[in-house]
Amino acid sequence: MLHIVTDSATDMPLAWREQFDIHVIPVNLCIQGKTYKDEIDLDCERFLELVARTRQIPTTAQPAPHDYIELYRSIAKPGDTILSIHLSSKLSGTYASAEMAKQEVGEQLEIVPFDSLSGSAATAFMAREARQLANKGAGLDIILERLAYIRDRVRIAFTLDTLEYAVMSGRIRRLQAAVVSVLQIKPIVEVRNGLIEMTDKVRTRKRATARLIEKMQASFGDQPINVAIIHAWASEAGEALCHQVQRSLNCQEVFIDQLSNGVASHLGPGTVGIVAYPILQNRLRPT
Template sequence: MEASSSKLHIVIDSAGDMPPGWIEEYAIQVIPINIHFGEQMFLQGVDLSNSDFYRMADESGVIPKTSQPTPQQFSSFYRSIAQPGDMILSLHVTGKLSGTYASAELASRELRDEYKIIPFDSGCGSAAMGYMAREARMMERAGATVDEILARWQTIRRNVQIILTLDTLEYARRSGRVKALQAALASLLNVKPIITLHEGVLELGERVRTRRKALEFVVNEMVRRMGAGPVNVAIVHAQDPQAGEKLAQAACKLLNCNELIITELSIGVAANLGPGTVGVVAYPTAGG
């Protein structure tokens, strides 16, 4: 399947994180996740910025909720960016935590006579999705086929690691996005939980007593998992750039970083994990 046989659109949902410049540089289209404050609904990044999100959460005392774009929202979005006959690679947050991928699949079936749409479950989220979208565009510009791009995405999905630490448990408790977290809450008072991605699900890992030790654990655990080979690394944070910088410095020293970016955690993710969440995303560099 040739990427050059029609115009190739690369779509991700806003649970993916990346430096702002990548959207334009690599022609990545972002469909927003729905953010709910009580009865009000906003589109992430369209009528609700990161700063507005945290301000509203602080002022209202309401912990927001998220919902996936509906199939109708997907259909409208696809039609707004593509011409009939175009190819769309639609990359989405793990289907085990969100219905976004399922909505994309329904929309792709509805529009199958108009566009060539391939929804793809990333099995992850955050900056891993940003890296995957960028790699797809770079591969397409280098002459890769769609099948080659999908094969690379499958490789990243199998090998990506995400390790986070939370500063507050309240958001995760209410969202229910972290597996086994509800039952473990009673034993987690005054500790900083470590959250890891395992087979598309966020799982509760170690319990570390202080923020400093939690940050150290996150980096050391990523080193243990990644080994000495070259890796692409992202430091993600929710309103804690200082912790992000500390993690970046440690990661540069301890990991074989082919590339390292620092990016703010999308509010679609932060709404489920809370401000102060910080972590490391890493996967082996192509050919490394």
């Protein structure tokens, strides 16, 4: 039997967890000397309140290998296979912890860690497609081939509404942030080769969201794509971007979700973005 695990840095419709039997291991969030388990000890609203009140950006820590072992053993029996899909190894140690857990329980369970080299909704789509393929009888080799296809082609791009939180996290200097604020510049960041990079600086929010769509059009043209609109405490902005995306791109499926707490705290409220990948029209495509 195949079990699927991901981490709480994955942005995924809550219903998918039950519908596609996807297990989520929480990332640890540390603030003011206290450690919280993401989504268990803190929901997104309480987390935002905590960051705003303390004026501190939390540090994040991957689940320990024993956390993985405990989860793996609770969901599987000897002889089962666990596909563990995680946030980019270049951004977090979640994948490394899964590899260490594999060494501990490898004789009882077949653990297959998969480095997404991405995160957010990309890992959600990977987990969902893995389950769909497994339900159709696909072997692990076919599933991993499909996940590699998504990993190689997914695009992730966000635009930030404020640099206040990036300043608090130390990712940008206060003077730079002040200049950007006066000029109404909205930075655009993308996940490239497993890392987050600033790729554009655009004047005004309207132009920034238009630029996100232009990037997706340049990548996919009129290919059918699956899309997620991800936002940080900005549901109205997410809805507006979703309507624009559906008018501009050949979307087969679209969902909207809140950005995970750990990432949202660094990018700040108002952040919105697009996660998209093309649908392959061959034997690897689940139906």
